[in-house]
Amino acid sequence: MNSSIVVVVLAAAVAYGTPLLYAALGELLAERSGVLNLGVEGMMLVGAVMGFLAVQHIGGSSVVALPLSVAVAAVAGGLAALLLAFLVVTLRANQIVSGLALTILAGAAGLSSYIGNDFNLADNPARHSFGPVNAFGLEDVPIAGPVLFAQSWLVYASWVCVIAVGLYLSRTRPGLNVRAVGEAPAAADSMGIGVARYRYVHTVVGGAFAGVGGACFSVALTPQWVDGLTGGAGWIAIALVIFAFWRADLCLVGAYVFGAFSALPLILQARGVTITPQLFQALPYVMTILVLVLVSSGLGRRRLGAPASLGVPYVREER
Amino acid sequence: MTFPEIRIEKRLKRRRWLLVAVPLGSLVVAHLAIALILQATGHPPVETFRRLFDAAYLADGALTSTLISATPLAFTGLAAAVAFRMRLFNIGGEGQLYFGAIGAAGIALLLAGQSTPVLIVAMVLGGAAFGAAWAAIPGLLRAFLNTNEIITSLMLNYVAALVLNYLIFDSLSYWRDTSPTGQVFPQGKYLPDAATWPVTMASSVEIPFGFVLAVAVAIGVWVLYSRTRFGFETQVIGDSPRAARYAGMRTRRKIVAVMCLSGAIAGIGGASQDGDFRHVLDAKGLQQSNYGYTGIVVAALARYNPFAVVLVAFLLGGLQNAGFTLQGADFPSGLVGVMQGLILFAMLGGELLVFYRLRIVRPARRAAAPETPA
Numbered sequence: 001m002n003s004s005i006v007v008v009v010l011a012a013a014v015a016y017g018t019p020l021l022y023a024a025l026g027e028l029l030a031e032r033s034g035v036l037n038l039g040v041e042g043m044m045l046v047g048a049v050m051g052f053l054a055v056q057h058i059g060g061s062s063v064v065a066l067p068l069s070v071a072v073a074a075v076a077g078g079l080a081a082l083l084l085a086f087l088v089v090t091l092r093a094n095q096i097v098s099g100l101a102l103t104i105l106a107g108a109a110g111l112s113s114y115i116g117n118d119f120n121l122a123d124n125p126a127r128h129s130f131g132p133v134n135a136f137g138l139e140d141v142p143i144a145g146p147v148l149f150a151q152s153w154l155v156y157a158s159w160v161c162v163i164a165v166g167l168y169l170s171r172t173r174p175g176l177n178v179r180a181v182g183e184a185p186a187a188a189d190s191m192g193i194g195v196a197r198y199r200y201v202h203t204v205v206g207g208a209f210a211g212v213g214g215a216c217f218s219v220a221l222t223p224q225w226v227d228g229l230t231g232g233a234g235w236i237a238i239a240l241v242i243f244a245f246w247r248a249d250l251c252l253v254g255a256y257v258f259g260a261f262s263a264l265p266l267i268l269q270a271r272g273v274t275i276t277p278q279l280f281q282a283l284p285y286v287m288t289i290l291v292l293v294l295v296s297s298g299l300g301r302r303r304l305g306a307p308a309s310l311g312v313p314y315v316r317e318e319r
Numbered sequence: 320m321t322f323p324e325i326r327i328e329k330r331l332k333r334r335r336w337l338l339v340a341v342p343l344g345s346l347v348v349a350h351l352a353i354a355l356i357l358q359a360t361g362h363p364p365v366e367t368f369r370r371l372f373d374a375a376y377l378a379d380g381a382l383t384s385t386l387i388s389a390t391p392l393a394f395t396g397l398a399a400a401v402a403f404r405m406r407l408f409n410i411g412g413e414g415q416l417y418f419g420a421i422g423a424a425g426i427a428l429l430l431a432g433q434s435t436p437v438l439i440v441a442m443v444l445g446g447a448a449f450g451a452a453w454a455a456i457p458g459l460l461r462a463f464l465n466t467n468e469i470i471t472s473l474m475l476n477y478v479a480a481l482v483l484n485y486l487i488f489d490s491l492s493y494w495r496d497t498s499p500t501g502q503v504f505p506q507g508k509y510l511p512d513a514a515t516w517p518v519t520m521a522s523s524v525e526i527p528f529g530f531v532l533a534v535a536v537a538i539g540v541w542v543l544y545s546r547t548r549f550g551f552e553t554q555v556i557g558d559s560p561r562a563a564r565y566a567g568m569r570t571r572r573k574i575v576a577v578m579c580l581s582g583a584i585a586g587i588g589g590a591s592q593d594g595d596f597r598h599v600l601d602a603k604g605l606q607q608s609n610y611g612y613t614g615i616v617v618a619a620l621a622r623y624n625p626f627a628v629v630l631v632a633f634l635l636g637g638l639q640n641a642g643f644t645l646q647g648a649d650f651p652s653g654l655v656g657v658m659q660g661l662i663l664f665a666m667l668g669g670e671l672l673v674f675y676r677l678r679i680v681r682p683a684r685r686a687a688a689p690e691t692p693a
Contacts, residue, residue, distance in 0.1 A: 036469075038469075038473075083664065086668075087664060087667055087668055090325065090327075091667070091668045091670075091671045092327075092671060093667040093668060093670065093671070094619070094667065096408050096410065096469060097615065097616075097619045097663070097667060098664075098667055100410070100612055100615055100616065101616065101619075101660050101663040101664055101667065102660065103612070104612065104613070104616060104656050104659050104660045104663070105656065105657060105659070105660020105661060105663075105664065106660070107656060108656075109609070109653060109655065109656035110653050110655075110656025110657050110659075110660055111653060111656070111657050111660075112653065113652050113653030113656065114356075114360075114651055114652065114653030114654060114656075114657055115653075116653075117651060117652040117653060118360050118361075118651060227652075227653075232477070235473065235477065238470070238473070239470070239474060242470060276485065276489055276490075277489065278481040278482070278484055278485040278489060281477075281481055282477070282478050282481045285474040285475070285477045285478050286474075286478065288470070288474050289460075289466075289470075289471050289474050289475070292466050292467060292470055292471060293460060293464055293466050296464055296465045296466040296467065297464055297465075311469075
């Protein structure tokens, strides 16, 4: 039963959805504070390459090397985001152009490729990688076992992150402040909330999440380095945040749905089913557009959570 | 913990010299940063810059190759500039270029046997129509349902790429080479010979017809935006949509029109890819080039001025061509992207200094505000 195609697809959906989930959680934090960061793909690639670099050069057993490499990836993603935050928060540059600039600077033909090339990372497979871990001994449970409990540590950690981000945004004082900053920065400012500080912190933490998402590829899913390893996952993550109505719990669902769509054509083809793969691959994008239309119609807007000041720089003197 | 705070204050007087000094300063800063990266990773910066410049503009045939790289960037740059001027953030230039290439290739195949001038006109119109149609989707959604065009146009890039893949790799479409070899190695059907766009020679430099066309489009855009009512209205709508509505301007129509114009220009860029350079619907080559995204960089660097777009496209085209030519073991890959990104970062950051000044304020103890709860 556990080798039936449905189970295989579901397990792959969780595995392939995890990098999307990390990146989307990061983008969620940034967007909730009002910063639309289109540099996700770049931050993921920088995280991926730095994580891979770390795993190749940190000695010791995988127990030491793997967590450290994820930490390095997070720091790298965070630093890339800091660059963007300085530009869009302090210098009030256009967020769209700045985000694209970050993706070009860091992306497949930029810094990540530069680093990969300079350290000859493409020559060897990863020395350590995250493998499946039998969680709570539940691996052999029908269906749920292989899907949920035979995944890597990165998958289990992502669940903790979903809960943490969800609770943070809905149940804590700083979390509510972030939402205020994204919704009505002038009002938040007059309440004594530091708009710039909140935007910096959440953009940078968001970048760290994106970096970890990138590391999911380079030290777990496809433990190697090639230019453009993430293959557009960053852009899907941006779509995912909208698809999930800016909610952490729905990010999890959406990530696995999108993960299934990207895994399905591969699995079906491997089993000799002839399909048009493009149809499945286009679904996440088309669904995102539909959701966006729904969100922007008057009916949806009131109930769903698009931050009202998303993409708008805050200038105190001009409020 | 208190840090010295950077305060941003509006300049009281406009200083004209800053309009020149700030971009130049930004360029210098960007190149210093790149030099630092090169030095830190053991590449000699001056030598690397010299090789880049040489490969881009001085070496034999360098200008010809630079124009090949610059042509698509000029089109996508103009496409972005047209929309961004009205604060319509069409980042779908990539997909609109693909659709333009699909349309132009389809028409060229359909009209096989016609003369070159007929084919050129048909391909340009076909490319423009297909690009405009693809751009109309986010345009209509934005105009009538108020859907954010940034994300929709971005998503449609991926859909367009998948359409391209479908046409060439996963179907026996009209565009695909269906001969026995084409079935094994999927590729597009070659366009008729008459569909090859002419080249103008200027001393030893080959100027592709597409580049001439891009210059013509730039002039057209300039006339449209600075000499017509249409241009004036788009400017007003961009600056203040509310004022435009009160003045009775038809905002929705204009949004759709500008998006379609933007898409049409990107689509002509796609047609030029077919006619000038590839002579086939090159699904893989188009997707690897990222013309649409780089075009936005071009437009931003040119501050959305159409003539500056052509100039910046030429400069960045040189950079891309040099990166491509120098590709190899002793040349750092990814350097071109790093350079483009850093130059854009420096320019974007510098822009603020034209109208504002930075003042560093040391926190005074008695003036310290109560800490906000974090």
